[in-house]
Amino acid sequence: xxxxxxxxxxxxxxxxxxxxxxxxxxRTFQAALVLVYAIALLGLNILTGxxxxxxxxxxxxxxxGAYTAAMLMDLAGFPYWATVPVAGAVCLxxxxxxxxxxxxxxxxxxxxxxxxxxxxMPQLLKIHxxxxxxxGVQGIVIAKPDAxxxxxxxxxxxxxxxxxxxxxxxxxxxxFLLAYNLLxxxxxxxxxxxxxxxxxxxxxxxxxxxxxxxxxxxSALYTGVAGALGAIAVQFVAPDSFNVFLSITFLVGIVVxxxxxxxxxxxxxxxxxxxxxxxxxxxxxxxxxxxGVFLIAFVYVMPTGVAGAVRILTARRKSP
Amino acid sequence: MLLETxxxxxxxxxxxxLHGIDFxxxxxxxxxxxxxxxxxxxxxxxxxxxxxxxSGEVRFAGKRVDGRATEDIVRLxxxxxxxxxxxxxxxxxxxNLRLGAYTRKDKAAVQEDLERMYGYFPRLKERRRQxxxxxxxxxxxxxxxxxxxxxxxxxxxxxxxxxxxxxxVVQELFGILRTVNEKERVSMLVxxxxxxxxxxxxxxxxxxxxxxxxLSGQADEIKRDDAVRRSYLGY
Amino acid sequence: xxFDALMLQVIAGLATGGIYASLALALVMIYQATHLVNFAQxxxxxxxxxxxxxxxxxGMPYWGAFVLTVGIAFVFGVLIERLIIRPVENAPVLAVVVxxxxxxxxxNSLAGWIFTYTIKSFPSPFGVQPLFGVRFMSPHQLGSIxxxxxxxxxxxxxxxxxxxxxxxxxxxxxxESSRLVGIxxxxxxxLGWGLAAAVGSIAGMMVxxxxxxxxxxxxxxxLYAFAAALLGGIDSPGGAVVGGLVVGVLENVLGAFxxxxxxxxxxxxxxxxxxxxxxxxxxxGRVHVSRV
Numbered sequence: 001x002x003x004x005x006x007x008x009x010x011x012x013x014x015x016x017x018x019x020x021x022x023x024x025x026x027r028t029f030q031a032a033l034v035l036v037y038a039i040a041l042l043g044l045n046i047l048t049g050x051x052x053x054x055x056x057x058x059x060x061x062x063x064x065g066a067y068t069a070a071m072l073m074d075l076a077g078f079p080y081w082a083t084v085p086v087a088g089a090v091c092l093x094x095x096x097x098x099x100x101x102x103x104x105x106x107x108x109x110x111x112x113x114x115x116x117x118x119x120x121m122p123q124l125l126k127i128h129x130x131x132x133x134x135x136g137v138q139g140i141v142i143a144k145p146d147a148x149x150x151x152x153x154x155x156x157x158x159x160x161x162x163x164x165x166x167x168x169x170x171x172x173x174x175x176f177l178l179a180y181n182l183l184x185x186x187x188x189x190x191x192x193x194x195x196x197x198x199x200x201x202x203x204x205x206x207x208x209x210x211x212x213x214x215x216x217x218x219s220a221l222y223t224g225v226a227g228a229l230g231a232i233a234v235q236f237v238a239p240d241s242f243n244v245f246l247s248i249t250f251l252v253g254i255v256v257x258x259x260x261x262x263x264x265x266x267x268x269x270x271x272x273x274x275x276x277x278x279x280x281x282x283x284x285x286x287x288x289x290x291x292g293v294f295l296i297a298f299v300y301v302m303p304t305g306v307a308g309a310v311r312i313l314t315a316r317r318k319s320p
Numbered sequence: 321m322l323l324e325t326x327x328x329x330x331x332x333x334x335x336x337x338l339h340g341i342d343f344x345x346x347x348x349x350x351x352x353x354x355x356x357x358x359x360x361x362x363x364x365x366x367x368x369x370x371x372x373x374x375s376g377e378v379r380f381a382g383k384r385v386d387g388r389a390t391e392d393i394v395r396l397x398x399x400x401x402x403x404x405x406x407x408x409x410x411x412x413x414x415x416n417l418r419l420g421a422y423t424r425k426d427k428a429a430v431q432e433d434l435e436r437m438y439g440y441f442p443r444l445k446e447r448r449r450q451x452x453x454x455x456x457x458x459x460x461x462x463x464x465x466x467x468x469x470x471x472x473x474x475x476x477x478x479x480x481x482x483x484x485x486x487x488x489v490v491q492e493l494f495g496i497l498r499t500v501n502e503k504e505r506v507s508m509l510v511x512x513x514x515x516x517x518x519x520x521x522x523x524x525x526x527x528x529x530x531x532x533x534x535l536s537g538q539a540d541e542i543k544r545d546d547a548v549r550r551s552y553l554g555y
Numbered sequence: 556x557x558f559d560a561l562m563l564q565v566i567a568g569l570a571t572g573g574i575y576a577s578l579a580l581a582l583v584m585i586y587q588a589t590h591l592v593n594f595a596q597x598x599x600x601x602x603x604x605x606x607x608x609x610x611x612x613x614g615m616p617y618w619g620a621f622v623l624t625v626g627i628a629f630v631f632g633v634l635i636e637r638l639i640i641r642p643v644e645n646a647p648v649l650a651v652v653v654x655x656x657x658x659x660x661x662x663n664s665l666a667g668w669i670f671t672y673t674i675k676s677f678p679s680p681f682g683v684q685p686l687f688g689v690r691f692m693s694p695h696q697l698g699s700i701x702x703x704x705x706x707x708x709x710x711x712x713x714x715x716x717x718x719x720x721x722x723x724x725x726x727x728x729x730x731e732s733s734r735l736v737g738i739x740x741x742x743x744x745x746l747g748w749g750l751a752a753a754v755g756s757i758a759g760m761m762v763x764x765x766x767x768x769x770x771x772x773x774x775x776x777x778l779y780a781f782a783a784a785l786l787g788g789i790d791s792p793g794g795a796v797v798g799g800l801v802v803g804v805l806e807n808v809l810g811a812f813x814x815x816x817x818x819x820x821x822x823x824x825x826x827x828x829x830x831x832x833x834x835x836x837x838x839x840g841r842v843h844v845s846r847v
Contacts, residue, residue: 054649056594056656101832107648108592109831112781115594116827119778120820128817244774248656255653285668288660295657299650300642369735394737406732408725419725422718423737467736 037269043222049259052195057114059246065227087228095220099213118247125239139238258307327376352522399468409453420470570696572803573703578780579795581751597777598662603756632752677763788840
């Protein structure tokens with residue numbers, strides 16, 4: 001990465017750390033959600049953007065992460081921070097397992113299968129027999145965590161929203177760093193090779209089956225971690241919030257933000273968090289109408305998303 | 321002249337395949353385009369039908385047809401029997417034939433033509449309800465030619481009609497083509513690798529090499545010219 | 556579980572199965588012509604059903620509104636193909652899927668915006684009295700089966716016996732050869748979409764009296780239609796019909812006796828994944844071999 005990129009990232013980090021002290025609690029909470037969505041979108045991007053496997057059901061992994069966190073806190077008394085890695089691990093396994101049969105499915109058929117998963121997720125979460133764990137239709141309510149005693153003791157009193165924001169920020173930084181290493185190394189190149197020239201990749205000796213299933217697993221892990229963080233932030237999980245429209249929201253996020261792009265995850269997260277907020281004022285239907293129009297418009301006009309546009313604009317300024 | 325090309329260039333994407341083909345076809349004649357594999361013969365036929373990107377002039381019955389859509393060129397009376405036959409494999413033999421007449425409005429005449437095709441090719445009549453994909457290679461070729469003739473075309477383009485067929489079958493087919501040409505005044509442009517049989521059938525011949533016309537003349541003159549035969553046609 | 560109870564569920568299953576079969580057929584028609592799965596098929600059907608509702612609400616008699624809606628749906632389908640799908644027909648799969656999802660979402664929100672999210676009731680034209688003295692089926696069930704049979708018969712006759720139907724089949728199977736006989740392949744595609752939309756609208760109008768009219772009513776039904784189309788073979792119209800009936804019966808029988816009503820969508824999910832993994836070409840479809 002160039003010196004300029006480091007400078008930009010450092011500046012962003014400083015801004016990110018200052019935000020909770022200048023924004024209201026509600027805005028801090030929203031900012032935290034943006035970070036959560038960024039992780040989720042990064043997850044979907046690993047699978048669809050970098051590896052070319054279309055998923056219309058990633059909301060399901062978000063749900064699994066969220067429910068894992070909620071159930072561990074509610075039933076097993078886990079502290080909130082411990083639920084995050086567990087949620088990640090559970091989703092890694094779930095994603096990998098789903099990825100195995102998915103190996104035989106190409107583009108459209110995989111989209112179909114994941115679409116089915118996304119549509120039926122709420123029903124899966126409402127299964128009668130599992131109600132005593134999942135809370136059935138009402139879901140599970142979890143307590144909002146307090147900042148650790150450490151902070152007030154050093155004279156830096158953080159309220160709940162601020163602490164949550166920093167906790168999520170820390171996780172986001174770790175996740176993005178890991179993704180950067182993964183995607184810019186051999187693994188990333190293998191994933192992209194599989195996406196662009198599947199047969200050639202196989203012939204070159206890349207174990208496409210392994211990489212594709214791993215991509216599913218890792219992608220699910222990211223989205224599951226996001227789900228766990230989201231559950232903790234929102235303090236509540238219920239089946240009907242994890243329907244197919246959540247999966248579609250994620251799709252909107254990566255298309256608008258930019259496929260196969262790390263900064264794209266952030267742009268997309270900003271879009272999917274704030275458009276509904278603003279559009280809701282117009283009407284209940286407006287956010288989705290906007291999402292739909294943007295989906296189609298971006299395919300026609302800006303297929304590389306906002307990240308692609310930014311790349312083009314900053315590249316132009318560099319050339320003499 | 322029924323068909324004329326002037327400076328016909330054609331490309332597949334960025335690759336230029338035809339480098340300025342000029343030829344002319346007289347109404348009522350059979351002309352053959354000869355050349356080795358990859359010389360550009362199939363591309364020439366496809367260019368005439370608007371199936372590849374072209375530049376240069378193509379005139380059919382005096383009107384310019386370069387740049388027009390395939391469906392429109394067909395409606396002017398040009399029928400193309402493609403390389404690989406282009407059979408509608410999942411439809412029946414008779415459905416294939418009826419599709420050949422899709423653009424025609426004269427129902428009674430279409431029915432007449434159908435019977436006439438069955439007359440030329442009785443084996444097709446036996447298999448009229450059979451799925452076309454299950455016909456043998458020779459039968460599919462006859463089906464492809466008949467389908468093209470169902471258009472009542474003014475010009476028939478044939479791409480390697482002898483391909484994969486036993487010599488006797490080819491003779492039968494070419495005999496029928498001769499008959500159709502003489503009795504119904506259908507002009508023909510035949511692309512062939514099998515130069516000997518093509519020169520027997522045709523009136524005029526053009527030889528194409530790497531996208532250019534290198535030789536042209538009366539078919540029987542070329543057939544008799546030993547030097548030409550040996551150096552260009554390999555026999 | 557008595558025999559009578561089982562039969563009741565089987566018959567109910569055949570009635571809803573007919574609706575799934577119609578929607579599955581619409582999906583197969585578009586797949587055959589374009590090799591694309593129309594994710595927005597359900598929302599298109601839902602939107603047209605709302606149009607029917609609006610016409611009936613404005614005072615039009617049921618069958619008049621029905622016919623007009625089918626006509627509007629046809630035009631709607633043609634327009635969508637020409638304006639929105641045509642530009643991306645040859646684009647990479649992801650782009651096409653995204654456009655379909657965009658369409659789904661726009662139609663869903665448009666319906667919500669124009670007609671509100673309040674659940675509405677949609678009339679059944681078959682009344683409450685037993686039709687033709689049949690007592691083991693509700694009039695609507697019998698009527699739906701009747702409508703399904705008529706629609707399927709008309710479609711079959713159209714494709715099998717008319718020149719236009721033949722041309723559409725040809726264009727779907729072999730676009731290049733179709734051009735060589737003068738068929739305008741682009742318009743055949745648009746017509747296919749129009750027909751699929753019309754069939755979908757009929758499915759919507761048959762199902763709305765049962766599940767009530769609401770912008771999200773077709774989500775689950777679309778899933779069943781996918782399962783049915785895959786089961787029968789995504790490129791086999793006959794398979795779609797059989798698949799629809801099987802899925803309808805399975806849904807009802809399993810729902811009533813084995814798993815309860817809340818898990819019905821999970822059945823569809825299992826069917827879809829099962830078919831895709833075990834036998835992707837379905838029971839009547841053709842196995843595709845891709846050449847490397």
